[in-house]
Amino acid sequence: MSQTCVEVKSEWSIVAARQAGRTIAKEIGFGSVDQARITTAISELARNIYLYAKRGQICIEKVVLVNKVGIKVSALDKGPGIKDIRKVMEDGFTTSGGLGAGLPGVKRLMDEFSIDSTVGEGTIINAIKWVR
């Protein structure tokens, strides 16, 4: 299975990214609870793209290793970037009056999580969840 990417540029496209995630998670074999975790993570990442970068992409793909199978969610944007990555990973840190729960939540919901961001260039967030 190849990568599926959804353009994030409106409220509706956040829903579309979420639905694409559910379909692929189901195909990979995740149970309904993990499907919900994955779609929640996708919603948070897509919402951040829309809010902070205006537009970007959510890409979803199946990951197959020798001993495990999972789903990889990538959030990519060419927005303002993140100055202090450690800070945005703290519960409650927000620059928009939100709850500041989005990114720490995504990290908890998924098994692997990384942020690569450059101020003025954009942000790439990768998260993986493995089928158990």
Ligand SMILES: Nc1ncnc2c1ncn2[C@@H]1O[C@H](COP(=O)(O)OP(=O)(O)OP(=O)(O)O)[C@@H](O)[C@H]1O
């Ligand atoms: N794609 C992004 N580009 C630039 N800054 C971002 C991006 N995603 C998150 N941030 C920054 O990280 C902060 C924390 O994000 P997080 O999703 O955890 O909380 P929030 O969006 O502020 O609130 P919540 O998601 O709980 O409604 C944001 O306030 C914003 O400053």
Ligand SMILES: [Mg+2]
């Ligand atoms: Mg958020």
